[in-house]
Amino acid sequence: xxxxxxxxxxxxxxxxxxxxxxxxxxxxxxxxxxxxxxxxxxxxxxxxxxxxxxxxxxxxxxxxxxxxxxxxxxxxxxxxxxxxxxxxxxxxxxxxxxxxxxxxxxxxxxxxxxxx
Numbered sequence: 001x002x003x004x005x006x007x008x009x010x011x012x013x014x015x016x017x018x019x020x021x022x023x024x025x026x027x028x029x030x031x032x033x034x035x036x037x038x039x040x041x042x043x044x045x046x047x048x049x050x051x052x053x054x055x056x057x058x059x060x061x062x063x064x065x066x067x068x069x070x071x072x073x074x075x076x077x078x079x080x081x082x083x084x085x086x087x088x089x090x091x092x093x094x095x096x097x098x099x100x101x102x103x104x105x106x107x108x109x110x111x112x113x114x115x116x
Contacts, residue, residue, distance in 0.1 A: 057097055059093050062093055066082070066085050069082045069086070
């Protein structure tokens with residue numbers, strides 16, 4: 001990061017592009033430290049699940065979590081506003097619940113979740 005602009009207190013100001021470039025490079029999915037073979041990932045998941053049996057998330061858990069989220073917040077990468085999630089029909093709430101439970105069981109979360 002080579003920005004030379006400084007604020008009133010003398011701290012370097014860093015542009016949003018520089019922040020974005022830095023963290024995209026830092027958190028690239030193809031970095032060696034993030035690359036784990038599927039066998040090792042499954043082994044880690046199995047070992048974790050034997051130590052801690054994770055109860056399933058219920059649709060009610062998801063509904064309560066959504067209702068506790070603050071309105072008026074800027075959406076993240078998926079551009080989905082909290083107000084939209086709070087208004088989803090029960091069928092979609094079931095889909096979200098299934099997705100969260102799959103992630104708890106060791107499935108890969110959606111790629112966009114890793115960017116937020």
